[in-house]
Amino acid sequence: MSIPVHKYDVVIVGAGGSGLRAALQVAEAGLKTAVLSKVFPTRSHTVAAQGGVAAPLGNVNEDHWMWHMYDTVKGSDWLGDQDAIEFMVRKATECVVELEHYGMPFDRLDNGKIYQRPFGGHSQNFGEKPVNRSCAAADRTGHAMLHAMYQRNVRANTQFFVEWMALDLIRDDSGAVVGVTALDMETGEISIFHARAVIFATGGAGRIYASSTNAFINTGDGMGMAVRAGIPLEDMEFWQFHPTGVAGAGVLITEGVRGEGGILRNCDGERFMERYAPNLKDLASRDIVSRAMATEIKEGRGCGPNKDYVLLDITHLQPETIMKRLPGIREIAIEFAGVDPIKKPIPVVPTCHYQMGGIPTNYRGEVVVPQNGEPSVPVQGFYAAGECACASVHGANRLGTNSLLDLLVFGKSAGESVVEAIKDGKLPMRPLPEHAADSSLARVNRIDSASSGESMHEVRAAMQRVMQAHAGVFRFGEDMKKGVKEILEVAERVKNVATKDKSKVFNMARVEALELENLIEVAKATMISAENRKESRGAHVRDDAPDTPEHPNGRDDANWLKHTLWFGSDNHIEYKPVQLKPLTAPSVELKTRTY
Amino acid sequence: MEQHELNKLRWHCTRRALLELDITLGRFLDNGFNNLNETQVKTFIDLVAMEDHDLWALISGKVEATDPLESEVIVAIRKH
Numbered sequence: 001m002s003i004p005v006h007k008y009d010v011v012i013v014g015a016g017g018s019g020l021r022a023a024l025q026v027a028e029a030g031l032k033t034a035v036l037s038k039v040f041p042t043r044s045h046t047v048a049a050q051g052g053v054a055a056p057l058g059n060v061n062e063d064h065w066m067w068h069m070y071d072t073v074k075g076s077d078w079l080g081d082q083d084a085i086e087f088m089v090r091k092a093t094e095c096v097v098e099l100e101h102y103g104m105p106f107d108r109l110d111n112g113k114i115y116q117r118p119f120g121g122h123s124q125n126f127g128e129k130p131v132n133r134s135c136a137a138a139d140r141t142g143h144a145m146l147h148a149m150y151q152r153n154v155r156a157n158t159q160f161f162v163e164w165m166a167l168d169l170i171r172d173d174s175g176a177v178v179g180v181t182a183l184d185m186e187t188g189e190i191s192i193f194h195a196r197a198v199i200f201a202t203g204g205a206g207r208i209y210a211s212s213t214n215a216f217i218n219t220g221d222g223m224g225m226a227v228r229a230g231i232p233l234e235d236m237e238f239w240q241f242h243p244t245g246v247a248g249a250g251v252l253i254t255e256g257v258r259g260e261g262g263i264l265r266n267c268d269g270e271r272f273m274e275r276y277a278p279n280l281k282d283l284a285s286r287d288i289v290s291r292a293m294a295t296e297i298k299e300g301r302g303c304g305p306n307k308d309y310v311l312l313d314i315t316h317l318q319p320e321t322i323m324k325r326l327p328g329i330r331e332i333a334i335e336f337a338g339v340d341p342i343k344k345p346i347p348v349v350p351t352c353h354y355q356m357g358g359i360p361t362n363y364r365g366e367v368v369v370p371q372n373g374e375p376s377v378p379v380q381g382f383y384a385a386g387e388c389a390c391a392s393v394h395g396a397n398r399l400g401t402n403s404l405l406d407l408l409v410f411g412k413s414a415g416e417s418v419v420e421a422i423k424d425g426k427l428p429m430r431p432l433p434e435h436a437a438d439s440s441l442a443r444v445n446r447i448d449s450a451s452s453g454e455s456m457h458e459v460r461a462a463m464q465r466v467m468q469a470h471a472g473v474f475r476f477g478e479d480m481k482k483g484v485k486e487i488l489e490v491a492e493r494v495k496n497v498a499t500k501d502k503s504k505v506f507n508m509a510r511v512e513a514l515e516l517e518n519l520i521e522v523a524k525a526t527m528i529s530a531e532n533r534k535e536s537r538g539a540h541v542r543d544d545a546p547d548t549p550e551h552p553n554g555r556d557d558a559n560w561l562k563h564t565l566w567f568g569s570d571n572h573i574e575y576k577p578v579q580l581k582p583l584t585a586p587s588v589e590l591k592t593r594t595y
Numbered sequence: 596m597e598q599h600e601l602n603k604l605r606w607h608c609t610r611r612a613l614l615e616l617d618i619t620l621g622r623f624l625d626n627g628f629n630n631l632n633e634t635q636v637k638t639f640i641d642l643v644a645m646e647d648h649d650l651w652a653l654i655s656g657k658v659e660a661t662d663p664l665e666s667e668v669i670v671a672i673r674k675h
Contacts, residue, residue, distance in 0.1 A: 042646070043612045044612060047612030048612055140648055143612075143648055185606070213614060215611055215612060215613060216609055216611075216614070216617040217611075249614075249618055250614055251614060251615055335619065335673075501602075503598065505603075506602035508605055
């Protein structure tokens with residue numbers, strides 16, 4: 001069977017913030033650049049980012065990159081690599097100014113400079129007081145960013161392949177990445193994209209959870225492809241959760257609802273936060289509220305037929321207060337929970353929001369793997385940036401507004417590394433291996449030819465239930481062991497998924513079955529890595545690793561100050577050291593993380 | 596509409612930038628879309644082509660549609 005081959009210098013998979021930024025860097029250097037995306041670029045999930053992009057411009061109050069670095073290391077609970085973090089914060093100003101020059105409509109001060117607002121975890125003078133560091137374009141920062149970069153890419157002759165789904169990495173016998181296979185959804189045909197370098201910018205995989213704020217598109221395609229090509233995933237146990245997503249939907253209910261007097265209740269109608277945080281009650285910090293909710297559900301005091309959510313009650317507030325102080329909340333509750341919060345409480349559950357781990361890279365955006373005793377050896381021709389990558393700047397937890405910064409800085413850095421390597425003759429066009437598309441064809445053929453088997457929807461729902469129940473915001477040792485067994489069982493079922501629709505053109509069932517094959521790799525990585533890490537750190541909080549004088553916050557640096565690497569071939573785990581030495585700055589010394 | 600056109604429309608409805616739209620548009624396709632007349636279908640397709648934040652502003656009622664046809668279809672989407 002003859003497969004069409006498209007030849008490019010560089011192929012980028014994903015057209016969100018990091019993909020567009022990487023594409024711009026290589027296309028403006030005159031390289032022939034292709035971007036593959038499941039959706040039109042400005043429909044990427046980066047659009048949902050509202051908070052802004054962090055940069056120590058110091059436009060509102062004094063700021064310094066070393067303060068930003070300190071905040072990021074502390075936020076990461078010391079699991080972030082300090083060389084990558086220094087690189088990111090020192091590049092922040094340059095990246096924001098570039099965006100401004102691309103036409104990004106940042107909010108401004110009266111003096112014409114970019115306006116900056118404060119954001120949680122960002123401080124002046126090493127934690128002394130809050131600082132205004134977030135640059136935003138009203139509440140549409142991600143959206144404006146994508147538009148500015150898309151236009152610029154069109155100018156630079158980047159070629160977009162829209163509604164194409166990348167299927168698999170192609171590696172040659174030496175292990176070098178020489179391209180990808182991809183499915184054109186419009187025709188159902190599979191092609192090869194042959195290139196000197198491939199950059200993955202495929203975003204996160206929040207859809208592994210039953211309750212997620214992530215749009216349906218976030219199916220971890222880059223990570224699935226990397227795993228199938230023998231690349232490990234790093235620190236996948238770390239996921240950020242938001243306490244109050246609408247149960248069953250994931251749409252966020254702002255924390256402002258509790259600020260206005262909202263009360264969390266269990267199935268007995270009890271205001272349970274009084275037991276967990278007698279002073280602050282429902283206004284306790286995100287982590288404490290999330291853990292309390294998870295404990296109530298775990299101990300059988302959840303609500304509903306499956307006892308799997310709690311209730312956020314604002315029925316005691318005056319309707320006028322709800323309408324005036326909490327605009328949009330009533331609509332969200334009616335639309336996604338089917339309840340009018342003036343009359344009935346809203347079902348809520350801790351909800352997955354952001355993935356800190358991913359494909360291991362260095363700060364140059366090169367994908368790195370352990371080899372011959374070295375922990376981080378670059379894979380020839382393979383780069384990654386944004387949420388699918390783990391540089392690692394977010395470590396065990398991410399600060400708000402650092403995600404947009406991450407995708408700008410490391411999208412650009414991956415692009416720069418590719419341009420430099422091609423200029424130095426280090427990325428020749430290597431020949432395609434024989435049968436380069438065979439494994440992709442086999443996967444698609446299996447789905448197309450299966451006349452009977454499991455329903456994609458049922459198996460996906462089973463995966464999401466396992467992840468929500470066993471690898472949620474607050475984790476229990478025995479539950480995680482059970483979760484590992486169950487997710488491996490679900491993974492077997494994925495191999496047996498069959499679809500009814502056998503058409504070629506825009507066959508969504510086939511695409512969803514392929515997406516599920518990517519999701520399940522991320523789910524396994526998460527479950528197994530979570531069970532394996534026996535301490536609490538950042539967003540990974542275990543019931544059996546509590547806060548003690550010996551291990552404040554349950555963190556155990558003596559045994560666990562190291563990155564997890566999970567290998568999909570046999571589910572084994574290796575470790576690599578955390579880079580505690582920055583590029584030039586003094587190291588941010590280990591201490592207990594308190595706010 | 597041909598099946599492949601419906602499939603494409605479903606992709607455009609349920610692979611959005613915003614989760615809110617994935618859910619509401621997907622639900623409408625399943626439960627309300629078949630009740631639209633030909634003109635309303637065209638309007639729905641135009642709405643689906645809008646930017647995510649603008650479309651969500653209409654569906655969530657933050658902004659009122661000025662075009663009566665748009666308004667009609669938005670009301671139908673909200674019902675499901």
